[in-house]
Amino acid sequence: MKSDSYDIIIIGGGIMGSATAYYLMHADNRLNVLVIERDPTYAKASTTLSMTNARIQFSLKQNVQISQYAFDILDTFEEDMTVDGQNPVISYRREGNLFLFDENGQDAARKAFNLQKSLDCPIEWWPTDRIRERFPLYDTNGYAGATFGPFDGHFDAYAVLMAYKKKARALGAQYLDGEATEIENIKGRVERVKLASGDVFTAGAIVNCAGAWASQIAATAGIDLPVDPVKRQIFTLDTTVKPDGPLPLTVLPSGLYFRTETGGHILLGKSMAEDPVGFDFSWDDKRFTETLWFELAEFVPAFDTLKLIRGWAGLYAVNTLDSNAILGNWPEIQGLYLANGFSGHGLQQAPAVGRYLSELITGKNPVLDLSAFHPDRILENRPLSEGGLV
Numbered sequence: 001m002k003s004d005s006y007d008i009i010i011i012g013g014g015i016m017g018s019a020t021a022y023y024l025m026h027a028d029n030r031l032n033v034l035v036i037e038r039d040p041t042y043a044k045a046s047t048t049l050s051m052t053n054a055r056i057q058f059s060l061k062q063n064v065q066i067s068q069y070a071f072d073i074l075d076t077f078e079e080d081m082t083v084d085g086q087n088p089v090i091s092y093r094r095e096g097n098l099f100l101f102d103e104n105g106q107d108a109a110r111k112a113f114n115l116q117k118s119l120d121c122p123i124e125w126w127p128t129d130r131i132r133e134r135f136p137l138y139d140t141n142g143y144a145g146a147t148f149g150p151f152d153g154h155f156d157a158y159a160v161l162m163a164y165k166k167k168a169r170a171l172g173a174q175y176l177d178g179e180a181t182e183i184e185n186i187k188g189r190v191e192r193v194k195l196a197s198g199d200v201f202t203a204g205a206i207v208n209c210a211g212a213w214a215s216q217i218a219a220t221a222g223i224d225l226p227v228d229p230v231k232r233q234i235f236t237l238d239t240t241v242k243p244d245g246p247l248p249l250t251v252l253p254s255g256l257y258f259r260t261e262t263g264g265h266i267l268l269g270k271s272m273a274e275d276p277v278g279f280d281f282s283w284d285d286k287r288f289t290e291t292l293w294f295e296l297a298e299f300v301p302a303f304d305t306l307k308l309i310r311g312w313a314g315l316y317a318v319n320t321l322d323s324n325a326i327l328g329n330w331p332e333i334q335g336l337y338l339a340n341g342f343s344g345h346g347l348q349q350a351p352a353v354g355r356y357l358s359e360l361i362t363g364k365n366p367v368l369d370l371s372a373f374h375p376d377r378i379l380e381n382r383p384l385s386e387g388g389l390v
């Protein structure tokens with residue numbers, strides 16, 4: 001049995017854990033940081049099962065600012081993450097995001113648009129004739145317009161994760177293949193993490209970056225964290241009619257979303273009220289053939305003939321209070337930090353979150369104030385409002 005001691009232990013080495021490890025080591029490479037990850041293949045991690053989209057189209061100021069920060073980071077990410085002269089390739093494609101609205105959604109869209117404008121975001125207000133002119137395959141009947149973020153886009157999430165991990169290790173962070181089974185809470189202070197192997201490690205700070213499993217490990221410290229694992233499904237389609245160039249991530253007011261993928265395929269998904277809570281990774285072709293196909297073909301009639309190539313399921317870590325991040329020190333327990341509950345938009349938040357947590361833990365002034373996401377609001381039942389959830 002090992003019983004080593006660290007400055008900081010991070011539970012979960014997905015995008016949040018690895019970005020946090022990188023920013024900690026970047027701030028001070030004398031820190032002794034351990035990341036515990038039970039599945040180094042990341043087969044079930046949300047990071048590797050996501051739609052990999054980044055957008056400034058949110059309605060909460062801090063969420064917009066977090067994405068602005070991500071855009072800046074991603075622009076120079078390949079150079080910044082160089083290790084031993086090798087750069088990662090993250091295939092960052094700024095192909096745009098198009099959010100349609102109908103009459104009912106017009107006021108909310110205008111409010112979010114005005115906020116994004118006030119924060120100097122590149123965002124455009126499109127009437128329906130502009131949508132048809134740019135994307136002639138789309139049938140805009142029943143819609144009132146769209147907002148278009150020309151610099152929103154997607155990237156290779158696995159490559160970004162591996163780059164953070166590699167750079168964090170190059171700076172001195174240690175990764176351990178193992179499962180954390182308990183965060184020991186002794187009279188309101190955490191110092192020890194127990195592993196399935198029997199090892200026990202101590203640390204000055206412990207960070208919960210366990211994604212959809214966050215509430216399980218939090219429960220061992222006595223915390224009732226309102227984060228549920230919710231199954232979401234994505235489908236890959238080969239359409240008979242190919243669009244003339246890339247389609248942006250297009251989001252309908254119903255929540256249906258799709259975009260082109262390399263190889264001429266379409267990726268499509270929709271969060272639905274009946275999506276089950278639990279650790280279920282099976283996908284169901286009927287979800288597409290019996291429901292989503294009709295919705296897609298109504299908006300893009302040329303896509304009524306297509307082949308469903310494959311699908312997959314991943315987990316949103318849904319914060320059941322308000323579907324926003326839970327960030328910072330848990331108020332009732334000294335030494336325990338949370339980066340949880342990202343509810344389907346966490347990938348793009350990893351750079352800002354990793355940096356913010358590293359600043360909190362090392363006692364620096366945050367570059368971006370994310371205190372709105374403090375866990376206090378969970379205990380005080382003060383939900384944040386974000387209208388741009390997908």
Ligand SMILES: Cc1cc2nc3c(=O)[nH]c(=O)nc-3n(C[C@H](O)[C@H](O)[C@H](O)COP(=O)(O)OP(=O)(O)OC[C@H]3O[C@@H](n4cnc5c(N)ncnc54)[C@H](O)[C@@H]3O)c2cc1C
Binds near residue numbers: 015037050212344
């Ligand atoms: C279908 C889908 C589409 C999405 N699309 C987008 C998108 O377009 N844009 C976007 O920004 N976000 C998107 N997301 C959300 C995004 O993927 C997540 O918010 C983000 O990846 C969360 O990162 P994480 O590191 O917290 O979690 P994860 O990537 O799940 O990593 C958590 C890690 O913790 C490990 N772990 C858990 N418990 C333990 C333990 N006890 N001991 C050791 N290790 C443990 C797990 O093995 C896992 O590797 C999507 C998610 C899904 C499912």
